Amino acid sequence: MFQYITTKIFYGFLTLLGVVTVVFFLFNILPGDPARMLMGQREDSEQLEIIRKKYGFDQSVGTQYLYYLNDLSPLSFHSKNENHYTSLASEKYTFKNIFSVGDLSVVVKYPYLRESFQKNGKSVTSVIKETLPNTIVLASFAITMAIVLGILLGVFSAVYKNSTLDKFIAVLSTLGMSLPSFFSAILFAWFFGFVLHEFTGLEMTGSLFVVDDFGEGIYIQWKNLILPAIVLGIRPLTVVSQLMRNSLLETLNQDYIRTARAKGLSNFKVIKNHALKNSLNPVVTAISGWFASMLAGAVFIEYIFNWNGLGKEIVNALDTLDLPVIMGSVLVISSIFIIINILVDIIYVWLDPRVKLN
Numbered sequence: 001m002f003q004y005i006t007t008k009i010f011y012g013f014l015t016l017l018g019v020v021t022v023v024f025f026l027f028n029i030l031p032g033d034p035a036r037m038l039m040g041q042r043e044d045s046e047q048l049e050i051i052r053k054k055y056g057f058d059q060s061v062g063t064q065y066l067y068y069l070n071d072l073s074p075l076s077f078h079s080k081n082e083n084h085y086t087s088l089a090s091e092k093y094t095f096k097n098i099f100s101v102g103d104l105s106v107v108v109k110y111p112y113l114r115e116s117f118q119k120n121g122k123s124v125t126s127v128i129k130e131t132l133p134n135t136i137v138l139a140s141f142a143i144t145m146a147i148v149l150g151i152l153l154g155v156f157s158a159v160y161k162n163s164t165l166d167k168f169i170a171v172l173s174t175l176g177m178s179l180p181s182f183f184s185a186i187l188f189a190w191f192f193g194f195v196l197h198e199f200t201g202l203e204m205t206g207s208l209f210v211v212d213d214f215g216e217g218i219y220i221q222w223k224n225l226i227l228p229a230i231v232l233g234i235r236p237l238t239v240v241s242q243l244m245r246n247s248l249l250e251t252l253n254q255d256y257i258r259t260a261r262a263k264g265l266s267n268f269k270v271i272k273n274h275a276l277k278n279s280l281n282p283v284v285t286a287i288s289g290w291f292a293s294m295l296a297g298a299v300f301i302e303y304i305f306n307w308n309g310l311g312k313e314i315v316n317a318l319d320t321l322d323l324p325v326i327m328g329s330v331l332v333i334s335s336i337f338i339i340i341n342i343l344v345d346i347i348y349v350w351l352d353p354r355v356k357l358n
Contacts (some may be wrong), residue, residue, distance in 0.1 A: 003132060004295045004349075005342070005346065008342045008345055009342065010190060012338040012339075012341070012342055015334075015338055016235055016334060016338055018272055019330070019334040020068070020069065020072060020172055020331060022066075022083025023274060023327050023330050023331065024064075024068050024327070025061070025065070026063075027323050027326065027327055028061055029043060029061075033057070033201050034057050034117075034323065035048045035051040035055070036048060036059050041318055042105060049235065053284060055114075057118075067120070071111070071113075071114060072111045072112065072331070073110040074108060074109060074110070074111065075106070075107075076103050076106075076109060077100075077105070077107075078104070078107055078108060079103055079104055079105075088258055089149070090271050094110040096109075096163075102132050110125075110163070113125050113126075113128070113165060113324065113327075113328035113331070114324040114328070116322055116325050117320070117321070117322045117323065117324060117325075117326060118317075118320045118322045118323075118325075119322075124324045124325050124327075124328035124329075125328070127313060127325055127328075128310065128313075128328060128332055130308075131308060131309050131310045131312070131313045132158075132295075132305065132309075132310045132332065134207065134209075134243065134308055134309040134310075135294075135295055135298060135307075135309035135310040135311060136261065136295070136301070137208060137225070138208075138225065138228055138229055138232060138294075138298060138301075138302070138309060139232065139291060139294035139295055139298065139308060141225055141228045141233075142228075142230075142232035142233035142236070142294060143231040143233065143290060143294060144235060145229065145230070145233040145237065146233040146236040146237040146287075146290070147287060149237055150224045150236070150237045150238075150239070150240025150241040150244060150283075151240060151241075151283065152239065153169050153237075153241040153244075153245075154241040154242065154243065154245040154278070154283075155244060155245075155271065156169070157169045157170070157241065157244075157245040158244070158245045158248040158252065159241075159267070159271070161200060161249065166245075169241060169245075170242075172238070173238035173241055173242050174238075176234045176235060176237065176238035177207070177238045177239070178206075179231070179234070181231065181234075181235065181300055181301055182300040182301070182304065184231045184234060185228070185231045185300060185301045185304040185305060186304060188227050188231050189205070189304060189305060189307055190204070190205045192227055193205075193227060198306065199322050202223055202224075202227055203223075204226060204305075205304075205305050205306035206221060206223075206224035206305070206306065206307075207224060207307050207308040207309075208220060208221065208222075208224060208225060208305060208307070208308070209219075209221070209308070210224070219239065224305075224307075226306060228298075228301050228302070228305040228307050230293060231301055232298055232301050235290075236286065236287070236290035236294075239286050239290065240283055240286055240287065241293045243282045243283050243286050244278055244279065244283050246282075247279040247280075247281070247282050247283065248271070248275060248276070248279040250279075251275045251279045252270075252271075252275055253346055256274065256277055257270060257274060259272075260274050266313060284347055284348065286346065288340050288341065288343075288344040291336040291340060292333075292336055292340045292341075295310065295311075295333050295336055298310075298311040299311035299312070299314060302315075308331075312334075313325065313329065314326060314329050344352060
């Protein structure tokens with residue numbers, strides 16, 4: 001098992017390196033001067049040159065790529081020369097100096113995602129720390145709803161195959177998959193947050209943390225989580241329910257299920273003790289993929305509901321061409337994808353011992 005996990009982590013590292021490479025070159029072939037983006041509307045040519053030199057923008061794209069890898073790597077090289085841009089990362093993120101050769105130091109540090117172009121030098125790490133927890137809360141509630149309701153609906157559909165209930169669930173699943181998320185968000189916000197506001201008490205927009213009307217502090221407003229979580233969970237719920245139905249139907253036709261029934265076990269015990277666990281593999285795959293994609297795909301929903309999450313921050317960064325925030329957010333989301341996939345592979349082994357440790 002240890003070798004299996006190590007191999008998965010190694011391949012995950014290679015995948016992340018590929019993502020870093022694609023993201024860097026994709027955004028560095030865009031027209032425009034990063035130094036000018038960083039300074040905004042200021043046109044001081046002397047300041048522009050200082051910024052280009054400080055952050056390495058005056059170097060070739062290949063050299064900038066190596067600088068970027070150096071910033072991201074936990075084990076990296078840093079110059080003691082104050083004019084070298086990596087000294088900023090060294091001061092803020094270094095926690096151990098391994099050894100030094102001349103003005104070059106080899107250090108262990110936290111990954112440095114650089115600084116925002118539009119937030120007065122605020123670090124990208126700080127921006128992500130402020131927004132990612134809100135997105136994780138939203139995605140967690142949405143996927144929990146999708147898992148619980150999706151598995152229950154899938155089991156009922158399989159047990160009552162071809163019944164009116166099964167057909168009704170199938171219609172709801174088709175409708176849920178066919179509606180675009182942004183349309184569902186607008187519809188739910190208008191209907192439950194505006195038309196039925198007096199009955200539901202829900203708002204059309206709002207984030208998890210709300211500032212007190214008198215400016216005395218910040219408090220959590222859980223009701224603002226309801227509508228975006230429901231909308232975000234609709235599509236994975238429909239996928240989980242149909243996958244659970246089809247997988248359970250296939251499992252119920254296996255020989256060991258017939259044997260269990262022949263022993264006199266009730267249908268409930270057969271499903272609970274024998275069929276359900278062995279039917280969860282495709283569901284786990286869907287859940288892992290959807291949860292990871294929720295962290296990136298909640299962009300429209302967060303923007304419509306004004307939910308202060310990472311998706312909304314990415315939209316704002318795209319609007320202002322804040323490249324470090326965009327690149328840092330993509331890398332964080334990619335890392336979450338990779339970690340979740342590794343965990344899913346491990347869960348596979350637990351769910352089905354027949355899965356080989358390759």
